[in-house]
Amino acid sequence: MNAKAKANHCKIVDCTIRDGGLVNNWDFSVEFVQHLYNSLNEAGVDYMEIGYKNSPKLLKGAESAGPWRFLDDEFLRTVIPQKLNTKLSALVDIGRVDENDILPREESLLDLIRVACYIQDVDKALQLVSLFHERGYETTLNIMALSNVMEHQLLEAFELINESVVDVVYIVDSYGSLDPNDFSLLVDKFKKHLPNKRLGVHTHNNLQLAFANTLISAEKGVELLDASVYGMGRAAGNCHTELLVAHLKNTKYNVRPVLDMIDKYMIPLRQKEEWGYIMPYMITGMLDEHPRSAMALRNTADKDKSLEFYDKLTTPELLHGN
Amino acid sequence: MNAKAKANHCKIVDCTIRDGGLVNNWDFSVEFVQHLYNSLNEAGVDYMEIGYKNSPKLLKGAESAGPWRFLDDEFLRTVIPQKLNTKLSALVDIGRVDENDILPREESLLDLIRVACYIQDVDKALQLVSLFHERGYETTLNIMALSNVMEHQLLEAFELINESVVDVVYIVDSYGSLDPNDFSLLVDKFKKHLPNKRLGVHTHNNLQLAFANTLISAEKGVELLDASVYGMGRAAGNCHTELLVAHLKNTKYNVRPVLDMIDKYMIPLRQKEEWGYIMPYMITGMLDEHPRSAMALRNTADKDKSLEFYDKLTTPELLHGN
Numbered sequence: 001m002n003a004k005a006k007a008n009h010c011k012i013v014d015c016t017i018r019d020g021g022l023v024n025n026w027d028f029s030v031e032f033v034q035h036l037y038n039s040l041n042e043a044g045v046d047y048m049e050i051g052y053k054n055s056p057k058l059l060k061g062a063e064s065a066g067p068w069r070f071l072d073d074e075f076l077r078t079v080i081p082q083k084l085n086t087k088l089s090a091l092v093d094i095g096r097v098d099e100n101d102i103l104p105r106e107e108s109l110l111d112l113i114r115v116a117c118y119i120q121d122v123d124k125a126l127q128l129v130s131l132f133h134e135r136g137y138e139t140t141l142n143i144m145a146l147s148n149v150m151e152h153q154l155l156e157a158f159e160l161i162n163e164s165v166v167d168v169v170y171i172v173d174s175y176g177s178l179d180p181n182d183f184s185l186l187v188d189k190f191k192k193h194l195p196n197k198r199l200g201v202h203t204h205n206n207l208q209l210a211f212a213n214t215l216i217s218a219e220k221g222v223e224l225l226d227a228s229v230y231g232m233g234r235a236a237g238n239c240h241t242e243l244l245v246a247h248l249k250n251t252k253y254n255v256r257p258v259l260d261m262i263d264k265y266m267i268p269l270r271q272k273e274e275w276g277y278i279m280p281y282m283i284t285g286m287l288d289e290h291p292r293s294a295m296a297l298r299n300t301a302d303k304d305k306s307l308e309f310y311d312k313l314t315t316p317e318l319l320h321g322n
Numbered sequence: 323m324n325a326k327a328k329a330n331h332c333k334i335v336d337c338t339i340r341d342g343g344l345v346n347n348w349d350f351s352v353e354f355v356q357h358l359y360n361s362l363n364e365a366g367v368d369y370m371e372i373g374y375k376n377s378p379k380l381l382k383g384a385e386s387a388g389p390w391r392f393l394d395d396e397f398l399r400t401v402i403p404q405k406l407n408t409k410l411s412a413l414v415d416i417g418r419v420d421e422n423d424i425l426p427r428e429e430s431l432l433d434l435i436r437v438a439c440y441i442q443d444v445d446k447a448l449q450l451v452s453l454f455h456e457r458g459y460e461t462t463l464n465i466m467a468l469s470n471v472m473e474h475q476l477l478e479a480f481e482l483i484n485e486s487v488v489d490v491v492y493i494v495d496s497y498g499s500l501d502p503n504d505f506s507l508l509v510d511k512f513k514k515h516l517p518n519k520r521l522g523v524h525t526h527n528n529l530q531l532a533f534a535n536t537l538i539s540a541e542k543g544v545e546l547l548d549a550s551v552y553g554m555g556r557a558a559g560n561c562h563t564e565l566l567v568a569h570l571k572n573t574k575y576n577v578r579p580v581l582d583m584i585d586k587y588m589i590p591l592r593q594k595e596e597w598g599y600i601m602p603y604m605i606t607g608m609l610d611e612h613p614r615s616a617m618a619l620r621n622t623a624d625k626d627k628s629l630e631f632y633d634k635l636t637t638p639e640l641l642h643g644n
Contacts, residue, residue, distance in 0.1 A: 179569070180502065180534055181541075207565060208527075212502055212534030219503075242601075243529060246608045247501070255608075259629040262601060267626050277599075279584060286568045286577075304589050307581040 008251050010218050011046035013112075013200070013226045014241050017068050018049040018091050020232035024273045026051065026066030030079055032265055033068070036229065041084040042257035043245050047112060047224075050076070053090035055098035076109050087111035091142070094121045097128065105136030114140040114170070119149045122157040126164045133165045140200055140224065142170040146186065147177050147288050158193040168198045168224055173213065176206030176236050176281070177288035180216040187220040200224030203239045205231055206285025208277055210239040215247070229258060230266035232273075235291035236281035274298065279306035287313055330573050332540050333368035335434075335522070335548045336563050339390050340371040340413050342554035346595045348373065348388030352401055354587055355390070358551065363406040364579035365567050369434060369546075372398070375412035377420035398431045409433035413464070416443045419450065427458030436462040436492070441471045444479040448486045455487045462522055462546065464492040468508065469499050469610050480515040490520045490546055495535065498528030498558050498603070499610035502538040509542040522546030525561045527553055528607025530599055532561040537569070551580060552588035554595075557613035558603035596620065601628035609635055 016036060017028055033050065040048050051068030067075055071090050080088070089112035102113065113132040117125035122143065129139045141161065143149070161169055171186050178186075183201065190199055201217040203210040203226070214225050227244050231237035242262060245253040270276075280294035283306060297309055338358060339350055355372065362370050373390030389397055393412050402410070411434035424435065435454045439447035444465065451461045463483065465471070483491055493508050500508075505523065512521055523539040525532040525548070536547050549566050553559035564584065567575040592598075602616030605628060619631055 179537065205530075207569070208530055208533045208562065211530045215501065240530065242604065246604075247529070256629060256632065259601070259605075259632055263626055263628050267601075279581070279589075282564065282568075283581075304585055306585050307578060310578065310581055 008248075009221070009223055010248060010251075011224050012241065012244055012248075012253075013047040013049055013089060013224050014040050014045050014228065015049045015202075015226050015238060016228040016232050016241070018051050018089075019226075019234055019238055020228055020275075021051065021066065021068050022234035023232060023275050024066075024269075025064060026068040028066060028068060033079055035265060036261060037080060037084070037086065039229075039257040039261040040241075041086040043241075043254050044252040045086055045241065045245065047087045047089045049089040049091060049114070049226075050079075051090055053092050053101060053110070053113065054096040055101055058096045058098065071110075073103055073108050073110075080109055083109060087138075089114060091116055092128065093117070094124050094128070099128065099131055102132060102135060102137075110137065112138040112140065114142055116142040116144055116172075118144055119146075119153045119157055122160055126160055126166060129164060129166045133167075138168075139166050140168040140170055141166045142172050142200075142202060144172045145174040145290075146171055147173065147175055147182075154189075155193070161194055161197065166197065168200050169194055170200040170202055170224070170226075171217070171222075172202045173204055175288055175290060176204030176210065176285040178203075178213060179207070179209055180212050183213045183217050184220060187217050187222055191221065198223045200226065202226040204233070204236050204285070205238060205277060206236040206281045206291070210237075211243045211247075214239045214244065218248070230262050230270065232266065232269070232275055235275065235295055236277060236285065237275040279304070280309050282306075283310050283313065289313065330570075331543070331545055332570060332573075333546050334563065334566055334570075334575070335369040335371055335411060335546050336362050336367050336550065337371045337524075337548050337560060338550040338554050338563070340373050340411075341548075341556055341560055342550055342597075343373065343388065343390050344556035345554060345597050346388075346591075347386060348390040350388060350390060355401055357587060358583060359402060359406070359408065361551075361579040361583040362563075363408040365563075365576050366574040367408055367563065367567065367580075369409045369411045371411040371413060371436070371548075372401075373412055375414050375423060375432070375435065376418040377423055380418045380420060393432075395425055395430050395432075402431055405431060409460075411436060413438055414450065415439070416446050416450070421450065421453055424454060424457060424459075432459065434460040434462065436464055438464040438466055438494075440466055441468075441475045441479055444482055448482055448488060451486060451488045455489075460490075461488050462490040462492055463488045464494050464522075464524060466494045467496040467612075468493055469495065469497055469504075476511075477515070483516055483519065488519065490522050491516055492522040492524055492546070492548075493539070493544075494524040495526055497610055497612060498526030498532065498607040500525075500535060501529070501531055502534050505535045505539050506542060509539050509544055513543065520545045522548065524548040526555065526558050526607070527560060527599060528558040528603045528613070532559075533565045533569075536561045536566065540570070552584050552592065554588065554591070554597055557597065557617055558599060558607065559597040601626070602631050604628075605632050605635065611635065 056062040227241040228238040378384040549563040550560040
């Protein structure tokens, strides 16, 4: 029994700091991040996304955020004085990154720069990708909110991507609304239209399908698998790193250091901060919507009134008064 | 997008009271059970498993348990004075049921009696099934711990089952250790060897795969899908009823009454009682073991020392001192 996925072609990209930072405004101590880096390295995890590399000049309300939101190369050297096997990654958003902040790779600790965008900005994203590629980085293009993209938009994007230098193209289930069949069809489509690109997936756990969606993608040949330790990520969170590390067990991965990280840091953190399968996030996932309305609800006294919340979202005149 | 499973052949069997009772020693109020019954009925859920129908005479330590552990037909009539569309089910265990307790169906509120057993007791279970069938009930045979069953045992069981009157045969992932590929292979095997039987699945959520495993089974033709509201069930719990009701959305199902039940009863209950994705349960699932060691751990001060727990389970001499 237990026909474990033999996905030796896969690489795990741990997003705990970057996507988890959306939960706690990137308020991770240096000690936390160092322990995570060492744990992931011992666990055999391939990449650690250590934050965003956007520019504070291009974002409002940035002053209060922790340093992982606007990674600084000098600061990063004090955090990770010795690079180990786990590579380092940073995410940038279209319109929020100052390209002058990105050093040539040989002067930076970063190995991979990932560019996130919505479908209408794929052209701009690919310009950035091209720049980072020239500066020596591995690159990915992460197309967000794929569940809300129309077919002709996607086909146009594929043409641009095929002409570009990008290494890896990501399927991102921003709203956590997709199931394994959806992922299976999307991976087939991306493989067909992007025969020379490698693929990645980034999942959310609104419907408790993040792990299953990642597994089916891995089986179909997707290489880069995003995950977070104990699932820490915006709203319902992500695929759990410990599940991937444990399940892809015919590989180099070792779950023990991830369990240690969970015991020492994630369980106490989860007492203070909230993410995971929580009813309003299940509802936005099921309705294929951004979780922002659910995140707002969770900050009110009505946070557990999920039926009322569902009725508001499914009866738009209740929301908009018309 | 969102190629929802069009599983109109499926029936949901809600196990909140029966499997959830393993969490709180069946300490559900009559009001709770009545609200659940009405909610499931409004939601279109097909069956509600309202408890066990074992005999207190045949079980030790039975005095403290709530009434849902030893269903009494007279008591049941006071709880459900008016049967609605949702049928009622009870589970019995080999060696723990007194067959004299089972009235003819026309004198009982119960519609379905399910017999749970391990593989070596399939013959005894089928004798009970035969008796309940004669008394007019729908019947299922639930073979537990399938992940630990050897092929020749299973093939022998299939022969007995094919000669029996049982209506539905269940694939039960008692340890929550199976993934969608495992379920896919098991369903294929059961379909091949039991061509004239209907099938059911009962999943556990140790690896966050209960919902995905249920979906793949439904797609492959499995009819009876076990679930619990908000996942309430032993240890890591079950597939969530609300997810099934919401996702199988091209059917008669309506998620609103289930959300209401969650808001009013399950969220407050979850503050007092524990079930779901909790690290020691993830570990027993990943190791394909019964969760009893993890349940014991959760009652100690070391409940969050998952690495230590993992090391004990994977280094047997640490457990047994030899």
